[in-house]
Amino acid sequence: MVALGRPWPLEELAQITGGQLLGPNQVVRYLAWDTRALQGGENVLFVALRAARDGHTYLEEAFARGAVASLCEKPLPGPHTQLVVPDTWQALWKWATAWRKTLSYPLLAITGAIGKTWVKEWLAYLLEGDLITVRSPGSFNSRLGVPVSILSFPREAEVGLVEVGFTEPGEITLHAEMVAPTWGLLTADSSRHLEAFPDKETRAREAFQLFATAEWIVAPQEPAYLTTAPQSRMRWVGETGDFRWQAQAPYEGLWRLPDGRWLPVRLPEKSPFAWQNALLAAAAAYQIGVPAEHLQARLATLPPLPHRLQWIYDAEGRLWIDDTYHADKESVLAALQEIAPLQALHPVVILSDFAPYTSAAHEEVVAFLRAHFPPEKVHLIGPLFSQTGWGNRYPDRETFLREARLAGRVFFVKGSRRHALETVLPHLMGQGLAPELRIDWEKVYRNLAYLRSHLPPGTRILAMLKAEAYGGGDLGMAHFLVRQGVDYLGVAYAREALRLREAGLTVPIVVFYPGQEPIALYQTAELEVAVGTWEALAYWAGQVPLHVEFDTGMGRMGFLPEELPSVIRFLQEKKAQVRGLFSHLAQAEAPCHPATQQQKQRFAALYEAFKQAFPEALGHLLNTAGVLSLGKEAAYDMVRIGIGLYGALPPLEEATSLYAPILRVREYTEGQLLNYGFSAQLPRTGKVATVAIGYGDGLLRGGAHSNSHFFWQGQKLPILPPLNMDLTLVFAGDLPLSPGEPVEVWGPTRPLRAFAEAWNTTPYEALVRLSRRVRRIYSWGAL
Structure with missing residues (x-):
């Protein structure tokens, strides 16, 4: 389901498509084609498409789930609002083509064999701040995805990015007429989908048909493109192209512009495929008009690869890297290059046959596997x-x-669709249905970028990962954040730091509450420690790098300001390695409060005196709330960011959702007594669903009362208390839910902050309480 670019009266849509409107006119704001994703109350138009499954067989379900109208070929009997057309595919394409003609801003079309979504997402990021940009959602590039993308574009923007795929001859012609791109971008060539074409040159000619109206086309210098391209409009990226690069180190290189300038650039990824995609996106952004200096800075902070990789932690703490969506030779090799650096974790690799289905392609992959x-x-x-x-x-x-x-702690699974390895994962994990905490790395990334925008240039970031990253899973979040360039990780106890080191993380780690544990343990793991008492200072000084804490008023930990001279003298006598000094604001969200102002003043004085003795020490005062309120004036050398990465504080974006599966649905009569102690009474005859989540998974037992509820497809499901250890009963009335479907505890309908308020807790507690049997699932842009 996607939001339309503007509200559409069905009478107007009937004129565009030549259809017949049955029933009253409706104004639709959303478009759906899959009833499983349909949410009522949103003015949704359901389009019944004939494909592997005929959408007309789901019309009744669509209206039951809240669709206000349908676009169909065969209407249902009854009072439903329905727009009847001869061919729903043709109607959808006509609609998108008509809307495209009204858009006044230029569109850039992106096609190619591999990397389309990746390049599109990176190009959108590079355009941020210079141009208001809209883009195709996800990997919407098919005969359905292209028109849906265009219909999602708003009337007002400055540039639109349209992803276009094709798998057979003639398919691109329809897209070319619909998109009518102003500019073009062609991604890397590969053997993917080549079975429909006699050779790569034929497929390249097909691709260039998309760009008949394009003023210029950015493309890599690959043989099939060089021999078939419209040369006068090409902007080549490659060793001798208009845009060139020279790799100098794994993450660093030089980028040559068409005007002859060479700019040093740094990327957060080191694979050659990542560099090519980044510089294709940068070349297109430069052609559109983004200054090279802006691109130089943004390339260093590109978001994670928008692969379809999911990281799943099971109840035993094992990591499953799920990349079962698709497999061909290029994507398999690219994914294995990403997994290879995890050798310290001894990953288990599970692969199925892939396209092209040739012995030569599989021998090439096996050669890589043998080497790594x-x-x-x-x-x-x-x-x-x-x-x-x-x-x-x-x-x-x-x-x-x-x-x-299978024996191990890390498993990488990738396969082609014909082998359906996604159905194997539950068996491999040894789990059936289970609650899932879904973490959207895209929103975490955007929260990190937003917080960075509130800091002076050069401010270091320490990511707090205590309590298993506030319940989000320490290993998954640590690997992700290190890729985003955080400078430090912080944990509460040594065992948390050692777990990160065992996972292969080499970034500096601060242990904030060290005990008098074996010093050699810390030295071997290269850990730094926070000290705020004389006992801790005496034990650790001269042994490991220190961050010295001062109590500026919170009264929790740290030396008092008047102890500063003695602390400095002791550190100098011990020849201690001093890495930092820090304090903690008690009310960072209230920057104007007198107590906060007093803490700021005290730390400023401490910082000035301490830096005279230890000029290399990093001062850090602010947590997430402090960055949002005081980032420009009190960031010092480093800040500590924690639960704010999940969007637990406004205006950051909520990045987590908690779902639990339905185990059983049964109908009961009005007044029926259910649950422990027969304490729940049904308000009316209807369905009762048993949901697989309880206080054993971390929910607060006291939060579940007669006014509490979960959600299914945006509809409230009142809880029938009490909460059980493993299960929760909810009243579903006449909703058409089924066993196996997910129920939202918090998420898009009711975000974590709202859930915490309704259940009389805090986002911190709600997340940290989640038990290990709740799966942690990480993905890019999907909650």
Whole structure:
């Protein structure tokens, strides 16, 4: 379901499509084509498309779930509002084409064999701050995705990015007429989908048909493109192109512009494929008009790769990296390059056969595997892999499930759609249905970028990951944040820091509450410690790097300001390694409060005197709330960011959702007594659903009362208390829910902050209480 670019009266839509409107005129604001994603109360138009499944068979369900109208070929009997057309596909395309003609801003079309979504997302990021940009949602690039993308574009913007895919000859012609791009961008070539074309040159000619109206086209210098391109309009990216680069280190290189200038650039990714995609996006942004200096700065902070990778932590703390959406040779090799640096974790690799289905392609992947992974850690599924003579081999998925013996803490799973490895994951994890905490890395990234925008240039960031990253999962969040360039990690206790070190993280880590533990343990792990008492100072000074805490008024930990001279003298006598000094604001969200002002003044005086003795020490005072209120004036050298990364404080974006599956649905009569002590009474005859979540998963038992509720597809599900250890009963009335479907505890309908208020707790407590049996699922742009 997507929001339309503007409200559409169905009478106007009937004129565009030549359809017949049955029932009263409605104004629609959202478009849906899958009833599973349909939420009522949103003025939704459901379009019944004929594909592998006929959307007309779901019309009744669409209206039951809240659609106000349908676009269909065969209307339902009854009073429903329906726009009847001869062909719903043709109607959708006409509608999108008509809307495109009204858009006054230029559109850039992106096509190619691989990397379209990746380049599009990075280009959108590079344009931020210079141009108001709209783009295709997700990977919407199919015959459905392209018109839906255009219909989602608003009337007002400055540039639009449209992702376009094609898999067979002639398909691009329809998209070219609909998109009519002002500019073009062609991503890398590959063997993907080549089976529909005799050779790469034929496919390249097909791609260039999309750009018939384009003023210029950015493309990599690849053989198939060089021989088929309209040369006068090309802006080449490559070793001898208009835009060039020279790699100098894994993350650093030089970027040459068409005017002959060479700019030093840094990327958060080091694979050659990432560099090519980044510089394709940068070349297009430069052509559109973004100053090179702006691009130079933004390239260093590009967001994570928008692969379809998901990181899932199961109840035993094992990490499953799920990339089962698609597989071809290029994407398999690119993914393995990302996994290879995790060698310290001894990852188990599970792969199925992929496109192109040739022995040569599979031998090339096996050669890479041989160079980076021991054979006992690699499991290969399918007839082509079975012929390679290396690793653990299985002719099919069923044999793998029956015979594979998997041992490890990290598992990488990737396969083609024909092998459906996504159905294997629940079996491998040894779990059936379970609650899921979904963490949207895109929103975490945007929150981090927003907080950075409130800081002076050069301010370091320490990401607090105590209590398993506030319940979000320390390893998943740590790896993600390090990729985003955070300078330090912070934990409460040594065991948390050692877990991060065992996961291969080398970034500096501060242990804020060290005990008198073996010094050699800290030295071997290269940990830094916070000290705020004389006992801790005496034990740790001269042994490991220190961050010295001062109590400026909160009364929790730290030396008093008047102890500063003695502390400095002691540190100098011990020849201590001093890395920082810090304090903590008691009410950072109230910057004008007299107590906050007093704490600021005290820390300013401490900082000035301490830096005279230890000029390299990093001063840090602000947490997330402090960054939002005082970032420009009191950031000093470093800030500490924690739960704010999840959007727990306004105006940051909520980045978590908690879902639990339905186990059973049964109808009961009005007045029926249910649950422990027969304490719940049904208000009327209707369905009762049993949901797999309880206080054993971390929910507050006292928060579940007769006025509490969960949500299903945006509809309230009143809780029938009491909350059980593993289960919750909810009243569903006549809603058409089914076992296996997810129920929202918090998320898009009711974000975490609102949930915490309704359940008489805080976002901190709600997250930290979640138990290990709640799966942590990380993905980019999906809650």
